[in-house]
Amino acid sequence: MEKISLVVPCYDEEESIKIFYNEVLKYEKQIDAEIEFCFVDDGSKDHTLEIFRMLREKDKRVHYVSFSRNFGKESGLLAGLELATGDYVATMDVDLQDPPYLLPEMYKAVKEEGYDCVATKRSTRKGEPPIRSFFARIFYHLINKMSTTEIVNGARDYRFMTRQMVDAVIADGEYNRFSKGIFSWVGFKTKWISYENIERSAGKTKWSFWKLFKYAIEGILAYSTVPLSFASFLGVILFLISIVSLIFIIVRRLIFGDPVAGWASIVSILLLIGGIVMLCLGIIGLYVSKIYLETKKRQIYIIKEKA
Structure with a gap:
């Protein structure tokens, strides 16, 4: 049986992990493949790591790595991709803003429709602060004017990829990583799925306006001269x-x-x-x-x- 690895970076997400795990299991029977959980503890200060250990004892399909300190989401994504052993790999957020109910559809598109990747984007920014939405639109407009690598407006890190594409992403050995750009730069046939913005299932976002601003600057510098x-x-x-x-x-x-x-x-x-x-x-x-x-x-x- 084929295997699907779910790469899930976490930073102080003790409230969301069990909710995410149980939600994924609801759709497991709709996918004709084994599910593997690849959690990454990005130097959390709460009980995130303890919950990973507990899930591992309960379910051997659960794997995790824990960082020595907080290295950031980009490092977490890379570590999760390197940990994953599946024939297919999906990168997801643990707060359920990346809905697991899309996994069966994504698997079908890659398995039966010939796509190498199924990517997601938000059709609306409902529930997001207006000032953040405004600057997000400006960022996508600017980076697509400046760069030859297309960054789709509203694109999420929620992607379902073949092993071939994952290996290509891992092989990109940049230290200053901007995953949205890397996913686009490596190419491969991609199908886009849109969905409305979903509120977090639990906990609070770790992305302040200043962190998002610095992340945007990283993206512009990484993919434009x-x-x-x-x-x-x-x-x-x-x-x-x-x-x-x-x-x-x-x-x-x-x-x-x-x-x-x-x-x-x-x-x-x-x-x-x-x-x-x-x-x-x-x-x-x-x-x-x-x-x-x-x-x-x-x-x-x-x-x-x-x-």
């Missing part, structure tokens, strides 16, 4: 403006003499140019920092316990 081109474009524009300004100053000096007035405008221009220069240096610095982290070859995660 447009910000570097933007910095160069600004430099060219400022050079042309400076030439025009120099001609204007020379002409004014020849016609009207050398008036004392104008120091305020000079200071304003200097501040403007200085600010733009610092902006460009900051953009270059972000890319250099990513190069620095990649060249250090640090471990993406460290496992403290595994079962």
Whole structure:
């Protein structure tokens, strides 16, 4: 019998794990394959790890790894993919915002319709704070304008993939990982399923606005060099403006003499140019920092316990 591995990264999710486990079991009989649970404890401070141990004693299909500290969801996804042994692998959130009832449909699409991957996206952002929805739409618009790798608006990390695609994702050895981009970049024939936004089953989200903002910046830097081109474009524009300004100053000096007035405008221009220069240096610095982290070859995660 074929095996499906469910990769589920968790960080302080003690309230959601059992609910998720029981919900998945409701749809197990609709899938003609064995289910394997691959939980990842991303350095949780609550009783997440204890619950994994308890589930493991009850059901040997439950496997888990526990990190030595919190390494982030991207590291958790990679660890789960490397832990999974199934012929097919699904990546899911434990809070049931990725509904298990879609698993039979996803399995059928890959098994019978010839797809390598079934991905999900939200058709609505109902229940999400308006300010977060607004900036999310801006992010997807910007990254798709800047990058040749398509990032689908509203895309979730909830995906059902063949072993071949999973191996390709794992083989991408980047330290600065952005899974939405990696899933798209590796290619493979993908079917998209839309569903309305679902509230968490329990617990609170760990994604603050600031964390989401940093994650968006990571995505743009990982799959676009447009910000570097933007910095160069600004430099060219400022050079042309400076030439025009120099001609204007020379002409004014020849016609009207050398008036004392104008120091305020000079200071304003200097501040403007200085600010733009610092902006460009900051953009270059972000890319250099990513190069620095990649060249250090640090471990993406460290496992403290595994079962």
